[in-house]
Amino acid sequence: MRKVKMEKFVTVLLALLFLTGCKSLSKSAENYSEIPANKKWSERMALTLMKKYPEAYMIDDKAEPKWDYVHGLNMIAFEELYSKTNDPRYIGYVKGYADATIDKDGKIPSYKFDNFNIDMIIAGHHLFDLYAKTKDHRYLTALKTLRLQLEKQPRTSEGGFWHKKIYPNQMWLDGLYMGSPFYARYNKTFEDGGQLDDVALQFELIQKHLLDKKTGLLYHGWDESRKMAWSDPQTGTSPNFWSRSLGWYAMALVDVLDYFPENHPKRAELISYFKELSSALVKYQDKSGLWYQVTDQGNRDGNYLEASGSAMFAYAFAKGANKGYLTKDFKTIANKAFDGLVNELVKVSPEGYVTLTNVCAVAGLGGNPFRDGSFEYYVNEKKKDNDPKGTGPFILAALQLDR
Structure with missing residues (x-):
């Protein structure tokens, strides 16, 4: 009798342990x-990004708040995401960046006006909506x-903005x-659009001097x-075509058109x-849907399919098709590009975290050490997973494509 009772006790105990284990496994699986x-x-x-960087200023592995274009790019993406989802976490993330980088008087401690670095302008694009809401x-002081800076920015002889003071002419x-896009939006919002011709001039000069x-x-x-x-x-141009720089330019064109009225004489020119x-x-x-780091030399050893430029093109094409600037087949092309990103360059961890690989971390011209713009230079610059110059356009492309 005792043996039977003992066997029942062991059976019940094992059952309890099994059920407890299942619950534990179930909970573990949820986590x-x-x-x-x-989710899209x-x-x-x-x-x-929010998991890895609880505060937005931490993006790009920053240890303290820094006013920077890569943060500005991603804050634009988070703003767009908020407008689609209405999830307050996303706009809270954006506001957190603004409040970490702007002091009580509206000054930006980590920003240096006298550098005349045009990269720093886009870092404040998210402030338009924040100021309108709050x-x-x-925020208005920072915008001003x-x-x-744009008013005082050094220019070429024809009126084109220098890239930075340290890169004259x-x-x-x-x-x-x-x-x-910042210049056009500010001018339309606060200045009655009187300087949109000057905005268009920047593109006209690019087309005049950099187009092959x-x-x-x-x-x-x-x-x-x-x-x-x-x-x-003879021409003054650098020697190669770099996909991300072309991506910046494509995004600039499609975004700046948001602020040019239908009847503006320069609008058709920008669309063209x-x-x-x-x-x-x-x-x-x-054929993968992606573009190479050096755009036109995919057959050369060392070149690789690069994520940020490809994501920028996907975004620009999708938005261009959605807005009617491009034919509908560009939406298909954008979807092919996004498929390429997901199938070739995206990794997803068991927890669901997304990693975009093959992002060129940085590339430029001149400077010290000197960057010569050669094929070898571009293909040998380091790559960084989830570099913010890739993650921002990836989010924007996904939103335009509703993916």
Whole structure:
């Protein structure tokens, strides 16, 4: 009898242990997928970033608040995500960046006005919506400071903004995204749109000096003085086409059009630039849907399919098609590009965290050590997983494509 009771006791105990174990395993499995796969890619990437960087200023592995274009790019993406989802976490993340980088008087401690670095302008683009929502004058003060930089920014002889004070007489494709959408939005919001011709002038000069008529692509940079060792002695252009710089330029065109009224005489001109660039880029799209780091030299050893430029093109094409600037087939092309990103360059951890690989961490021209703009230079710059110059456009592309 005692033996039977003992056997029952052991059976019940084992059953309890089994059930407890199942519950524990079930709970563990829930935690295992912290970001559900049924969420859209825009949220999956955003939640990944928020998990790794609880405060937005920490993006790009920063230890303290820094005013920087990579944060500005991602805050634009988070704002767009908030407008689609209405999830307060996303706008809270954006506001957190503003409040970490702007003091009680509206000054930006980590920003240096006298550097005349046009990259720093886009870092404040998220302040328009924050000011409209909160009427917090700190944000308006910061906006005015950035606008003043553009007013004082050194220019080429024809009126093109220098990329930075330390890069005199130079215009880079990157700078059009860094400065022009902000300039156009500020001018439309606070100045009655009287300077939109000057905004358009920046693109006109890029088209005049950086466009290669044979390929339809644009070179990364142009030196009016022809003094830089990377510049062609006749044309002043740098020697190669870099996909991310072309991505910056494509995004600049499609975004700046948001602030040009339908009847503005320069609007059609900007749309034509965008159409021509988009048509040229399609010729260099790889069968994977992606683009190479050096855009037109996919067959050369060392070149690789690069994520940030590809994401930027996906975003620009999708938005261009959605807005009616491009034909509908560009939406298909954008989806192919996004498929390429997901299938070739995205990794998802068991917890659901998203990693975008093959992102060129940084590339430029001149400086110290000197960057010569050669093929070898571009393909040997380091890569960084989830570099913010890739994550921001990835979120924006996913939103435009509703992926």
